[in-house]
Amino acid sequence: MMRRFPTKLARDEAGSTLVEFAILAPVIFGMIFGVIQVGASMQSYNAMRSIASDTARYAAVEYMKKNEVSDAALQSYAQNLAASPPYALRGTQPVIMVESVATPRVDGTFEKTLTITYTPPNLMPIMAIPMPELNYSRPIFVIDE
Numbered sequence: 001m002m003r004r005f006p007t008k009l010a011r012d013e014a015g016s017t018l019v020e021f022a023i024l025a026p027v028i029f030g031m032i033f034g035v036i037q038v039g040a041s042m043q044s045y046n047a048m049r050s051i052a053s054d055t056a057r058y059a060a061v062e063y064m065k066k067n068e069v070s071d072a073a074l075q076s077y078a079q080n081l082a083a084s085p086p087y088a089l090r091g092t093q094p095v096i097m098v099e100s101v102a103t104p105r106v107d108g109t110f111e112k113t114l115t116i117t118y119t120p121p122n123l124m125p126i127m128a129i130p131m132p133e134l135n136y137s138r139p140i141f142v143i144d145e
Helices: 004-011 016-064 071-083
Strands: 095-100 109-118 134-143
Touching: 016 071, 016 109, 016 134, 071 095, 071 109
Parallel strands: none
Antiparallel strands: 095 109, 109 134
16 A cells, blocks of 8 residues: 555646646746836836937927026926826936036037936835836037027
């Protein structure tokens, strides 16, 4: 009787699906949440790029209307864009810097550099994964008239 028990147990498949699921479920769920986290980070990066583009467009339009826009005003405009839909960067506030360039690369223009730094929120708080800091920088050129 004792000799047949191990062979009978080896052939018994009842409950094997549950054991396989218990082994693979953490891996599968980890991969799903990882894909969601990467997607959210990519959306945040695209939002940063759009905020920078909209701020550059705002600066160009204001200069075309003969309104001089200060670096602080551009920075404030970008902060307001980042806090409102459709961008609405959640979690930590983005750090937005606008700096004038001393010697512009294009003659007859004013050049400013807009830099946005943002850390997207961790969508998996049960796992203490440090989120990477996203940085985006772009020049803003306006015509010197």
